[in-house]
Amino acid sequence: MFIKKVLTVLCSLFCALIVVPASAEEAIGVSKPWQMGFREAASPVMERIVDFHNFLMIISVAIALFVTILLGYVMIRFRASKNPNPSKRTHNTFIEVLWTVIPIIILVVMVVPSFRLLYYMDKTDEPEMTLKAIGHQWYWSYEYPDHGDFVFDAIMIEESDLKPGQERLLHTDNEVVLPINTNIKILVTADDVIHNWALPSFGIKMDAVPGQLNETWVNITKPGIYYGMCSELCGVRHSFMPITIRAVTKENFSEWVEKAKIEFAKNSPYPSDKNLDPSSEVVSLTSNINNKVITK
Numbered sequence: 001m002f003i004k005k006v007l008t009v010l011c012s013l014f015c016a017l018i019v020v021p022a023s024a025e026e027a028i029g030v031s032k033p034w035q036m037g038f039r040e041a042a043s044p045v046m047e048r049i050v051d052f053h054n055f056l057m058i059i060s061v062a063i064a065l066f067v068t069i070l071l072g073y074v075m076i077r078f079r080a081s082k083n084p085n086p087s088k089r090t091h092n093t094f095i096e097v098l099w100t101v102i103p104i105i106i107l108v109v110m111v112v113p114s115f116r117l118l119y120y121m122d123k124t125d126e127p128e129m130t131l132k133a134i135g136h137q138w139y140w141s142y143e144y145p146d147h148g149d150f151v152f153d154a155i156m157i158e159e160s161d162l163k164p165g166q167e168r169l170l171h172t173d174n175e176v177v178l179p180i181n182t183n184i185k186i187l188v189t190a191d192d193v194i195h196n197w198a199l200p201s202f203g204i205k206m207d208a209v210p211g212q213l214n215e216t217w218v219n220i221t222k223p224g225i226y227y228g229m230c231s232e233l234c235g236v237r238h239s240f241m242p243i244t245i246r247a248v249t250k251e252n253f254s255e256w257v258e259k260a261k262i263e264f265a266k267n268s269p270y271p272s273d274k275n276l277d278p279s280s281e282v283v284s285l286t287s288n289i290n291n292k293v294i295t296k
Contacts, residue, residue, distance in 0.1 A: 029201035029226025029245070030167055039200045042222050042247070045121050046203035052117055059106065121203065124217040127185035131178065135188075135195030135208035135230065138237035142176055147257045150264040156240050170227040172244040177260075179253035180220045188214045196232035199243060205231060220247040 028040055041047045078086075132143040139155045154172035162168060178184060188197045190208035198205040202218045220226075228243035248256065 028222065028224040029199070029228075030170065041203070042201040042220055042224070042226060043203055043218050044221070045218065046201060048117050048120060049203045052113055055113065056110065059110065063106075121216070123215050124183045124185060124219075126183055127217065128183045129179075130185045130187065131176070132187040132189070133197050133208065133243075135190035135192075135197065135234070135241075137192050137235050138230075138241040140172075140197070140230075140241060140243060144257070144260070148261045150261050152260070152264045154244065156242050167227060169240065170229070170242045170244065172242055175225075175244045175246045177246045177248060177253060177256045178218075178220060179250045180223055180247050182219060182250065184218050184220075186216050186218060188216065193234050194232050195230045195234050195241070197228070197243065198231035199226060199228035199245065201226045202228075202245075204228075207232060220245075223247045223249065 029042060031039060038046070038050055038053070041050050129146045130144075132145060134141045134143070136153075139153055141151060141153045143149065143151045152174045154174045154176065156169065157166060157171050157173055159168055162171065186197075186204070186206070188206045188208045189212060190210045192210060194210070195208040196205060197208055199218075202220070204216055204218060206214050206216045208214070224247055226245040226247065228245070230238060230241045230243075232238075234241075
């Protein structure tokens, strides 16, 4: 009894030393040394992806074990020393039906949750805000159309300029700030070549195609810093266009928006209404590249 209590205490101390709870400012959306498996899920989509992966792993392991046991049985039961005169049977209707029907059943069991997940990942029916990500060679720019249409670029911080806590090759000079517990519609496009906006912790991997708007969504469940990067070979500096997301509370997001409107006002591609000539005909061309307003 005493030994059991001592072991329990030692285990508790060991876990307390190696498991440190993530704070709100800690970079939880980044891979750790010697990590196996996915990054920590921070959205309902990623949670379902992990669950689906675990479900498929059970099926895969069960199939592998069954085939291994079956091969072992066949090699032992029907070895040459025990069967000097092998059977010349070539067909068995029952077995042939089994090895056709069972794989079909397994595929149906896999495809039903797969399609459910694909439709769930597609888009949200009740978006509360929109973020637009535009890929360039080799950086990302972002627009907040629901919060004043301000725009900014996010460029990777060089290793020599990194501050403590910033991840090498992953941190950008301007962070994308998003609120937690909010359905966020994300529009992804590009203005030169095909890029890919990928956030592993959110379960997002969306192509950015010139002249085309692709849509996805996220609802971030935990505050913190999350990292991603372009996942489509897009040129010589493809590996140097990361994505940095800072997830904050809705109150802190509102405060940041007010500051961002001032800081990034000069970057806005939309002219003020007072600068437009009422007598002129304005043709508004919504471009996936840069959303310019052209006066005709």
